[in-house]
Amino acid sequence: MTGSQTPRPPLPPLGFGTASLGAEGVAEDLLDTAWSAGMRYFDTAPHYGAGLAERRLGAFLAERPREQFVVSTKVGRLLLPADQADGRVTEGMPDAAGVIRVRDHSRAGIEQSLVDSLDRLGLRRVDVALLHDPDDYLDEAVDSAIPALVDLRSQGLITAIGVGMNQTPGLARLVAETDIDYILVASRYTLLDRVAAESLLPLCARRGVKVVAGAVLNTGLLADPDHALNFDYQPVRPEVRAAARRVREVCSRHGVPLLAAALQFPGRHQQVETTLLGAASSAQLAESMAALETPVPEALWAELDALASELRPALAGGRWR
Template structure:
């Protein structure tokens, strides 16, 4: 298997002040720490902090050699001025709501969104553009947005195209019915749950579509060795039985000299369709912990015990 660290991407929703504020200095330090650790894949979106994450990421990368990193952003939500936006952002980012998001998967919307992203990033190009959460917009996304992205790819404006979602079913439709290069799958292929395994990942492997796995901590549940009672799962308070399952996995990890977050980071690499993982970080320490976790392969006996304990099905591939 290729070096896992080289396939680690930095997700930037925390740099858009997801839930809590990150200072300009802290945001820059996160990107710098990722770069120094060898991370060369960076993922962002207009949605993250109403453009704040894009601006911060672009500023941190602008003096880096452009051919040495892969940058992805997303389209589907246009940011437009909101003169009445005086309160906090309703989407959970700790930023003033001076802008609002408008769903737009039209061809014109795609081009406008990408142009605005490039302006915020301060860079001359992005390498990958994803349709962002088109769950309720299938017809326009597949009929207008995807052809527009394909045209931009053919023109050399962008390098590759794809879709990023928290579900696998519609991503499978994109793989079957459009010409995507990548899919970004959040939360549906993790150490805790693998609903994408039976149908979706084999489809991607068959079609030659690269899968980047995101949401590996299931929005926080798997992010700590000591799973708290109020841990979040799918952006809500985790049910007691799910917390219990995570704690059982953590206990197995401890018996094999590792941690729940490390196992969660390693797990997706067991499937050949998964070519990379994307994980967010809000501190330098989190970046370094993720890199360190992926620097040392986990013992095969760990995965065997998880199977023996009924915490991992026998047919699930492991690293």
């Protein structure tokens, strides 16, 4: 059996993904809306707004009892003054304060990443630490980053560890070769794209690794198949848009909004412990919460399951699968 030896409590079935908190101008009451809706699991990362999401989340949680919420953050990127990058791998351009994202999967880098996140969050510990998007650094993940997380878990600084990625082959390797508790699989187990169910989720079941499903609307395509601009961070290909519209047509014939089916789908799998919801406004979050209460008949699930294999070829070819 993989994972920590101390039994860990399960994550709540719903979590709030804080990527939108990294953008300027996000409504200040968004976290209040999430909390009022009963959400107590919050996922964040240094990458979101170069630390802004963590700081905003930390300020909000400072007024709540620690035992009432669960936090996951991510490691693998340090936020450093650009003049201290020292020729290392950087991402993007420096922000207005001159801070740039620096990749660092060394043991020291992982430890520093966690320390910096705790400082921004104003917390003494986080519940889950996830290695963030090590797509091009899988050897480093196996050799140094995840062993560092294992040690931090044994010291009690974090309760559980894992990896978050947008692709299934890399996740499968890390599930098979390392001692993690969770994966956060983004975009690969959705009503439209179910590639994670083919081998990754069965592997997780065998290894005792639980799953957090993120980006379950495929970067907005399952929220609005007609107007969404991107799929997997690239312009939506015509065949992918057509596939999303097919899914919507099936839902419509059963009288169920596409959003309702899309948000409820991941949680049907026994290996998925949590579905992350994202929102850029309180109104958008309220719409999602209402969609989660919409009844979905078994006949619709059966028809969508039958359609999935037919649509699979339309989704092939992207880097992130």
